[in-house]
Each structure stands twice: as C-alpha cells, then as structure tokens.
Amino acid sequence: MYVAVKGGEQAITRSLQLLAEARRGDLATPELTLDQIRQQLRLGVARVMQEGSLYDEELAAMAIRQAAGDMLEAIFLLRAYRTTLPRFGYTQPLDTNAMRVHRRVSGTFKDVPGGQVLGPTYDYTQRLLEFESTAPVEPIEATEPLPDAMPRVLDLLDAEALIERIDAGGDPEPIDLTREPLMFPADRATRLQNLARGDEGFLLGMAYSTQRGYAESHPFAGEIRMGEVDVLICPEELGFTIEIGSITLTECQMINQFHGGNGLPPQFTRGYGLCMGEGERKAMSMALVDRTLRCDELGEPSYAPAQNQEFVLSHSDNVEASGFVQHLKLPHYVDFQAELSLLRTLSAQHAHRAKDEEAATQETSS
Amino acid sequence: MDTPTHLARAQWMSLLAQAEPAELAQAMESLTPPAAATTWLRPPQTGLYMLRGRVGGTGPQFNLGEVSVTRCSVQIGERIGHAWVRGSNSHHAELAACADALLQDAGQQPQLQAQVLEPLRHSLDQRRATASRKAAASKVEFFTVVRGE
Numbered sequence: 001m002y003v004a005v006k007g008g009e010q011a012i013t014r015s016l017q018l019l020a021e022a023r024r025g026d027l028a029t030p031e032l033t034l035d036q037i038r039q040q041l042r043l044g045v046a047r048v049m050q051e052g053s054l055y056d057e058e059l060a061a062m063a064i065r066q067a068a069g070d071m072l073e074a075i076f077l078l079r080a081y082r083t084t085l086p087r088f089g090y091t092q093p094l095d096t097n098a099m100r101v102h103r104r105v106s107g108t109f110k111d112v113p114g115g116q117v118l119g120p121t122y123d124y125t126q127r128l129l130e131f132e133s134t135a136p137v138e139p140i141e142a143t144e145p146l147p148d149a150m151p152r153v154l155d156l157l158d159a160e161a162l163i164e165r166i167d168a169g170g171d172p173e174p175i176d177l178t179r180e181p182l183m184f185p186a187d188r189a190t191r192l193q194n195l196a197r198g199d200e201g202f203l204l205g206m207a208y209s210t211q212r213g214y215a216e217s218h219p220f221a222g223e224i225r226m227g228e229v230d231v232l233i234c235p236e237e238l239g240f241t242i243e244i245g246s247i248t249l250t251e252c253q254m255i256n257q258f259h260g261g262n263g264l265p266p267q268f269t270r271g272y273g274l275c276m277g278e279g280e281r282k283a284m285s286m287a288l289v290d291r292t293l294r295c296d297e298l299g300e301p302s303y304a305p306a307q308n309q310e311f312v313l314s315h316s317d318n319v320e321a322s323g324f325v326q327h328l329k330l331p332h333y334v335d336f337q338a339e340l341s342l343l344r345t346l347s348a349q350h351a352h353r354a355k356d357e358e359a360a361t362q363e364t365s366s
Numbered sequence: 367m368d369t370p371t372h373l374a375r376a377q378w379m380s381l382l383a384q385a386e387p388a389e390l391a392q393a394m395e396s397l398t399p400p401a402a403a404t405t406w407l408r409p410p411q412t413g414l415y416m417l418r419g420r421v422g423g424t425g426p427q428f429n430l431g432e433v434s435v436t437r438c439s440v441q442i443g444e445r446i447g448h449a450w451v452r453g454s455n456s457h458h459a460e461l462a463a464c465a466d467a468l469l470q471d472a473g474q475q476p477q478l479q480a481q482v483l484e485p486l487r488h489s490l491d492q493r494r495a496t497a498s499r500k501a502a503a504s505k506v507e508f509f510t511v512v513r514g515e
Contacts, residue, residue, distance in 0.1 A: 053431040055417065056453060086413040088435060088450075093418045093427050100494060102501045118504040142505070145498035152423055166425035174428045176416060188421055189428035196419075196430050227501075228494075230384075231433060233415055237448055240372040243380035244415075244435055245452030251423065272422045274430060 023068045037061035046248070046277025047071055051318060052078030053178070053197045055247050055276050072199075076319050092232040092241060096251045096274070098149045099227040106153045107221035108255065114150040119226065120278075153223035154253050154270070163222075163255060163268045184310050191293055191313060192286075196275060198316030200282045206306045207288035214304035215292045218257040219271065226250040226278055250275050252283035256291050262299030269298065378469055378483055382462035383451045385486045390461050393482040398464055399442050407446065408439040410456035442467040 024031065038045055038061045048060040052075045060078060067073035103119025106112050118124070154163050174189040182194065195203060210217040229249050234241045252273035260266035271291025273283035294300075295307045305311050315321060382390065414432040421428055436459040437450045447467025449459045465482055468474050 050431065054414070055431065055433040058454065059434065082414065082432060085434070086411070087432075088413040088415050088437065090416045090429075091418050091433070093420045094430070096419075096423050100498065102497065103504075115505040115507075117501050118506055119501050139500045140503045141496065141499035142502035143499070144502060145495050146502045146505075155424070166422035168420070168424070168426055170426075172426055174418075174426065176429050178416070178429075178432075189426050192419070192421060192428040193430070196428075228497075230380075231415075231417065231452055233435075233450060235437075235448070235450060237439075238372075238376075238379075240376050242376050242383065242450065244383045244450045246384065247417075247433065247452070253422065270422050274419045276431060 023066075032065055034058060034061040034065065037064055043278055044069075044071060046275075046279050047200060047282070048074045048078055050276040050279055050282065051075045051197060051199060052082070054078050054082045072318050072322050076322070079319050089233065089235070092234060094229050094231070094249065094274075096225070096229060096249065097152055097155075099225055099229050099249065099251070100148075100246075101146055101150050101225055101227040102248075103227065104150060104153075104223065104225040105221075106223045108223075109153055112153045112223075113156060114147055117146065121280075150225070152225075152253065154255065161267075164258075164270050166270065182313060184313075185296070186309055186313060188290070188294065188297075191309060192272065192274075192290060194313045194316055195273075195286045195289055198286070199318035199321070200279070200285065202316050202318070202321075203285035203289055204281060206292075206312060207285035209304065210288055210292045210306045215306050216295070216300050217288065217292060219254045219288055219291065220256075220268075221284065222253040222255040222268075222270070224250070224252045224280060224283065226280065248277050250277070250279045250283045252280070252287040254284070254287040254291055258298060262297070264298065269294070375466070375470070379449070379462070379466055381483060381486055381490070382449065382465050384490055385458075385462075386489065387455050387458040387461070389486060389489055390458065390465075390482075393485055394461050394465060397468065397478065397481065398461070399468075403442060404464065405441040406438065407441055408437070410436050410438040410459045412436045412454040412456070438463050440464055440467055443471070445470045 038057050041061075041064065044064055045057050045060045048063055048071060049055050049057065051071075052060065052063065054060075059081060060074070063074035063077040063081075064071070066077060101114075101117060101119075103121060104112075104114070104117045106116060155165075158165070172189075174193070175187070177190065177193050177197075182190070186194070209215070211219070227248065228246045230243045230246045232241050232243055250273075254271035254273070255268040256271060258264070258267055258269040269291065271287040271289075271294075273286030273288075273290065275282045275286065289306060289312060292304075292306045293309050293312060295302045300307075302308070412434055413436075415435050417430040417433050418427045419430040420426065433452060434454050435450055435452055436454055436456055437448070438456070438459045439449075440447045440460070440463045442464065445467045447463040447465070447470070449462035449466060451459045451462055465478065469478050469483075
C-alpha cells in the first residue's frame with residue numbers, strides 16, 4: 001500500500017523541465033517531424049498502434065516522439081488518449097482474404113497459387129550495420145500486378161480436408177475487453193483480443209517456450225501475409241455499407257500437428273495471429289500462443305505456462321504490467337515502517353533467544 | 367428529386383474516403399459551395415470504431431483494436447451529405463461530406479463524376495497497381511534441392 005504525500009511540487013516541475021530538455025536533446029539538431037517517424041520508423045509506429053490498440057499513424061508517431069522512443073510509454077500514451085474519444089461503433093469483420101497483398105509466404109507449401117511474394121522483409125538482410133546511409137534504389141516493377149485477391153493458402157490447398165476448417169458458427173457477438181472485464185475461462189475470441197493488445201516481447205517469450213517443449217506444439221507457418229485491407233462500416237444514418245479507408249494488417253496462420261482427441265479426428269489444427277501494420281513477429285507469436293491456449297478444447301494435457309490462460313492473459317498487457325512493477329517507486333513509507341518495526345522486534349527476539357541459549361549451554365558445560 | 371441508388375452512393379462515399387486528402391481538396395477546389403450555402407448538421411468529430419477480425423480469417427468475430435474515424439454531416443440546399451473517413455483529418459471528412467451532398471444532385475452529378483470521382487479512381491487504381499507490381503517483382507520460386515544430386 002502506498003500513501004498520499006504532500007509537497008515536492010517545485011521538484012516535480014523541475015523534473016518535468018529536465019525531462020523535456022532530455023527528450024529534445026541539442027537544440028541545434030532539428031526536432032523529429034511526425035512524417036519522419038511515420039515513414040522512417042514505421043515498424044515502431046505499427047507496434048505502438050497494435051499494443052496501444054488504436055490504428056492511427058499520426059497519433060502513434062506523436063506518442064513515440066513524446067516518449068523519446070520508449071515504446072511502452074508511447075503505448076501507454078495512446079491508450080490514455082483513446083479513452084478521451086467517443087466510440088462510434090464496430091466495423092464489419094475485416095476480410096483478409098481480399099487483402100491487397102504486399103508480402104505472402106508459406107512455410108508449408110512451396111507452390112501456392114498466386115506465388116510466394118517476399119515484399120519488404122529483413123529476412124534476407126545480412127544484419128551488417130550500414131555505416132553510410134544510402135538512398136534506396138527505386139524498386140523494379142513487374143509488368144503484371146498480383147491478382148486482385150489472393151486466396152488463403154490453407155483454404156485453397158486443403159483438398160484432403162486434413163486442415164481444420166473454422167466457420168463462423170452463428171457469428172456470436174464477441175466480448176469486448178475494453179468494455180467488460182476479463183473472466184475465466186475466456187473463449188477464443190476474447191483470448192485473441194487480449195493477445196492482439198498483448199506485449200510483443202511477452203508473447204514472443206511464451207511462443208518460444210512452446211517450441212522448446214513447454215507445451216504440445218509442432219507448428220508450421222502455413223501462411224503469413226501482409227498488405228492492405230479495406231475497413232467497412234454500416235452507419236445507421238445510411239443503412240448500407242461503405243469503405244472508410246484501408247489499413248495495413250499482418251496475418252499469420254499456423255498449423256499444428258494434432259493426433260486427434262476430444263471427438264476430433266487427427267488433422268492439422270490452426271493457430272491464428274492478426275495485427276495492425278507490419279508485425280510478423282507479433283502475428284506469429286500470437287498464432288502460436290493462440291493454438292497453445294486451445295489445449296482444453298482439444299483435450300491436450302495441460303502443464304506448461306503457455307497453456308494456462310489465466311497465467312498468459314493476466315500478464316500479457318504491458319500497460320498493466322508496467323504500472324504494477326513501477327508502482328513500487330511510489331511512497332510505501334508507512335508499509336515499510338511497519339515492516340521495519342516488525343523486523344526490529346523479530347531481530348531483538350532472535351538476539352535475546354541466542355543469548356539465552358548461550359547462557360544455557362555454559363550452565364550445562366560448567 | 368432523383369435518389370441515387372445505394373450502390374452508387376456507397377461506391378462514391380468509399381472512393382471519397384479512400385482518396386488522398388490533398389487530391390480530394392484539389393479536385394473539389396472550384397466545386398465547394400460557399401460557406402453561406404452549407405449548414406453543418408454535424409461538424410467534424412473524431413471517434414473510434416472497434417475493428418473486428420475473424421478467428422482464423424473465417425471463424426467467429428473478435429475485437430482486434432480500435433481505429434480512429436472522423437465523421438461529419440452537411441446540408442447543401444435540400445441534400446444532406448455524410449462522411450466517415452479513417453483517421454483524424456477533419457478537412458478530409460468535410461470535403462467528402464460536401465461531395466456526397468453535391469453528388470446526390472442529378473444536375474451536378476456528371477460534372478462531379480468527371481472532375482472528382484474519375485480522377486480519384488484513376489489515382490487510387492494507379493497507386494494500388496504500382497504497389498502491387500512492386501510486390502509482384504519480389505515473387506519467388508523456391509526449388510527443393512534433392513540431396514545427393
């Protein structure tokens with residue numbers, strides 16, 4: 001427990017001045033513009049949007065600049081800002097099948113209809129620091145564009161019905177964790193909302209643990225795609241559906257070996273990851289953790305941390321986690337005084353007891 | 367008064383929302399009615415829509431996270447124009463709402479089609495085709511190497 005303290009206003013004001021000065025750095029160096037951040041730090045912007053749970057490149061860039069590049073602080077700023085905005089409604093479900101693909105790869109099928117498209121990826125860079133920044137070469141354009149919509153690899157190549165199919169099943173209204181508390185057991189849609197907002201580092205660690213043996217996981221990256229998807233809404237004022245723009249999304253379909261159980265035949269099951277912007281590591285981690293959290297549904301033995309939904313979902317949010325860890329900096333003076341006084345008593349008792357024992361030993365030996 | 371079919375209106379509203387704000391502003395420059403002739407029933411307001419995804423791409427819906435959206439409504443003459451555009455650019459929403467109102471007027475529609483919608487459609491198609499051709503250039507053929515060959 002922490003207590004309210006008075007005073008320190010002047011010190012706080014000066015601390016804020018120091019922060020502003022440190023953030024800005026040398027005034028002779030131009031300040032970063034939002035366009036520079038949006039364009040040249042786009043992957044950072046994507047992460048702040050996804051974990052800040054608000055798709056707005058401008059606001060995310062502003063948050064990154066204000067937070068001096070501290071992504072978790074920027075995410076916190078964006079989360080705080082979103083609470084000031086009214087909620088207009090829910091979009092139509094995003095149709096990732098109709099994605100205008102910029103990248104699409106499969107780790108399971110070599111020849112996928114439409115082809116594998118590498119797009120802009122760090123995968124084939126040599127990770128050598130470039131000491132000189134050089135203007136990029138204008139990319140080559142193919143004579144033919146890609147097909148308008150690329151069907152999902154898994155839907156297409158499952159002629160033998162060995163890959164699980166997921167249908168909408170009555171299309172129930174999903175729980176919205178921005179409105180309702182997280183309750184256990186959480187259904188898959190609720191878990192996916194939690195994971196989508198979840199910290200990339202935490203999910204990466206969880207996903208990694210499943211691969212290293214802390215769960216039943218034999219995953220393959222069935223398909224990863226990144227590109228633009230239209231956002232559709234159906235406002236009451238109109239009564240028909242319109243596009244309001246498009247956003248960049250990354251989608252990952254993992255497939256996992258499954259020997260059958262809980263009345264289900266042996267088949268490949270799926271884990272699903274979806275995130276805003278280019279976020280392949282996040283989407284893949286999310287898909288692995290999503291699949292692992294299906295252990296109860298699939299009747300798999302559950303023993304690993306990544307299979308425990310209460311453990312995973314309660315600790316995935318970096319705004320909550322950061323708040324609780326960092327609150328230890330707040331004044332705990334009364335708590336600590338109480339503990340200190342208790343410890344003094346215990347210590348005195350211990351010393352007293354030792355002295356008594358020593359006296360007793362001397363008596364017996366003499 | 368002709369009422370445009372919902373399909374046609376949905377198409378132009380979508381196009382106006384997908385347009386680059388600067389291009390829309392340029393196309394609408396000579397067409398925006400004077401302030402005295404426009405009544406803002408709902409001035410631009412930025413808020414949030416919750417983005418919905420589907421489990422596995424095809425399954426039940428889930429909430430992915432929110433997206434900022436700016437909406438506004440304008441009355442020009444007898445016609446009411448609405449706009450919802452992604453992001454927080456108020457001017458984009460205002461221009462789109464004005465264009466929506468004007469497009470409902472059969473008398474003005476041909477001019478707007480030619481001067482606004484067609485150039486915007488062309489520009490959008492161009493941008494998408496260029497991005498797609500660039501991506502297509504990185505299409506890869508992986509060959510499985512047979513061991514011992």
